[in-house]
Amino acid sequence: MAKPQVEVRRSRRRRNTVSAYREGDTVVVLLPARMSRAEEEHWVAEMLRRLQKSETRRRSPARASDEALLIRCHELTGRYLGGRAVPSSVRWVPPMRTRWASCTPAEGTIRVSDRLRDVPAWVLDYVLVHELAHLLVPGHGKDFWRLVRQYPKTDRAIGYLEGLSAAAGLRITTDEEE
Numbered sequence: 001m002a003k004p005q006v007e008v009r010r011s012r013r014r015r016n017t018v019s020a021y022r023e024g025d026t027v028v029v030l031l032p033a034r035m036s037r038a039e040e041e042h043w044v045a046e047m048l049r050r051l052q053k054s055e056t057r058r059r060s061p062a063r064a065s066d067e068a069l070l071i072r073c074h075e076l077t078g079r080y081l082g083g084r085a086v087p088s089s090v091r092w093v094p095p096m097r098t099r100w101a102s103c104t105p106a107e108g109t110i111r112v113s114d115r116l117r118d119v120p121a122w123v124l125d126y127v128l129v130h131e132l133a134h135l136l137v138p139g140h141g142k143d144f145w146r147l148v149r150q151y152p153k154t155d156r157a158i159g160y161l162e163g164l165s166a167a168a169g170l171r172i173t174t175d176e177e178e
């Protein structure tokens with residue numbers, strides 16, 4: 001993962017606690033006001049390391065290979081789509097300029113952008129459910145979204161992807177069918 005921008009915020013109210021969180025493409029590190037430069041350097045590095053570690057832990061096992069991706073699709077279709085959407089192939093593909101994923105319903109094939117390898121598992125799951133739903137319903141009408149929203153983190157994942165797209169200076173939408 002690329003080195004993120006860091007913004008340090010110091011607070012007088014903070015005594016000994018240090019915390020960090022992601023805000024778009026920036027990592028905000030909160031420090032007590034009276035910390036020295038050396039301490040600041042130490043804690044910024046430490047918090048980046050911890051954040052990265054927790055984000056790595058949350059990544060999907062499906063990132064490993066096309067086979068793992070297909071296995072995940074089978075789990076998701078069983079859980080959220082009544083097992084009705086069965087893809088013939090699911091593949092990781094080099095980053096697409098304007099899409100996170102795409103599918104060809106006539107052939108039952110799904111392609112997922114490499115840009116999603118590092119996102120949390122629940123975000124990748126949403127993208128897979130979205131593509132799987134297209135194998136059943138074309139377009140983005142009411143019936144389509146009713147199906148996709150069986151996946152409970154749909155809206156949260158859409159927000160996450162919008163943030164990711166904006167942070168990278170890209171205009172990526174989930175997909176268009178082919």
Ligand SMILES: [Zn+2]
Nearest residue numbers: 130174175176
């Ligand atoms: Zn779509």
